[in-house]
Amino acid sequence: MAVSQEELEALAAELGTALLRRGWMLAVAESCTGGWAAQVLTAVAGSSVWFERGFVTYSNQAKKEMLGVREETLSARGAVSEEAAREMAQGALARSQAQATCAITGIAGPAGGTDEKPVGTVCFAWALAGAALVSERQQFAGSRQEIRAQSVRHALRNLLALMP
Numbered sequence: 001m002a003v004s005q006e007e008l009e010a011l012a013a014e015l016g017t018a019l020l021r022r023g024w025m026l027a028v029a030e031s032c033t034g035g036w037a038a039q040v041l042t043a044v045a046g047s048s049v050w051f052e053r054g055f056v057t058y059s060n061q062a063k064k065e066m067l068g069v070r071e072e073t074l075s076a077r078g079a080v081s082e083e084a085a086r087e088m089a090q091g092a093l094a095r096s097q098a099q100a101t102c103a104i105t106g107i108a109g110p111a112g113g114t115d116e117k118p119v120g121t122v123c124f125a126w127a128l129a130g131a132a133l134v135s136e137r138q139q140f141a142g143s144r145q146e147i148r149a150q151s152v153r154h155a156l157r158n159l160l161a162l163m164p
Contacts, residue, residue: 016047027052103125
């Protein structure tokens with residue numbers, strides 16, 4: 001199913017309202033989406049009140065340096081794993097002034113997939129201050145652009161659903 005920029009921006013605005021209501025800030029940790037979540041969030045007028053920062057950590061080195069993802073995790077599980085996503089989300093929470101974070105790491109294609117992790121495999125994690133970390137793996141279909149758009153939508157929808 002196609003995801004429009006308008007749909008993403010409407011979702012971002014709804015998330016912004018929820019954050020504002022709580023007096024919370026948001027940080028995002030992105031890999032395969034390359035800053036798209038941050039772009040959608042900052043497209044909302046007034047987002048500086050609730051959007052704190054975005055980490056675009058495309059390489060493993062960036063994940064380690066900027067978010068504290070452990071080499072052991074990357075070696076044993078890979079960058080596209082729930083474990084890596086969890087460490088990305090925790091790192092974003094620890095390295096920002098935010099009370100809410102989401103992490104996105106995956107294989108958008110068209111190449112790079114394996115039997116174990118085919119193109120469209122995306123792992124997510126959500127961390128909220130004072131709450132248990134949540135993570136999951138999803139399988140999306142479509143072009144590189146469609147997989148990335150579905151990933152942004154999924155990350156924002158689920159963060160909104162997890163907000164207390």
